[in-house]
Amino acid sequence: MQAGELTISSRIDDLDLDLVYTFLSQETPWxxxxxxxxxxxxxxxxxxxxGFVDGKQxxxxxxxxxxxxxxxxxxxxxxxxxRGQGYASALMKHIFxxxxxVTLRRIMLVTTDARHLYAPHGFTSLENPERYMELHRPDVYKEAAE
Known part of the structure; x- marks a missing residue:
């Protein structure tokens, strides 16, 4: 597949929220x-x-x-x-x-397998991981469905 031109929007009305919800809730582990x-x-x-190519998100x-x-x-x-056509990197450049x-002091993320995507944009491992804490509730979506 040849890469088409990427357009990016942050307008909620432009987003295909059905597509986003379906992908997130069915295809992602998180x-x-x-x-x-x-x-x-x-x-x-x-x-x-x-991110949109040929009008499709x-x-x-x-x-x-x-x-x-x-x-x-x-x-x-x-x-x-x-994937593999540079769209994720272009999206990150646009966002940042x-x-x-652009003037935020700190932007954080959690990733299991995409460090290679974020490193070129300045992301590094935590400088002081011992300072960070979390309250993690991995079954909260399952509990909400019950």
């Missing part, structure tokens, strides 16, 4: 089984970006941010048919150049 209501609240409280990223000092980058994906994000 959001599998997420209730639709949870997804809607997450989108409403976040800065979201969609094929990528997504979401940042939980105060747009002043901090952001957490999450739910990043490129649909399988579009956004006026509301």
């Amino acid at each position: 959001a599998r089984g997420m209730p639709r209501a949870t997804f809607k609240r997450a989108v409403a409280g976040s800065l979201c970006f969609g 094929m990528a997504f990223a979401r940042l939980v941010t105060d747009e002043a000092t901090f952001a957490y980058l999450c739910d990043v994906f490129v649909l399988p048919a579009y 150049a956004s006026p509301s994000l």
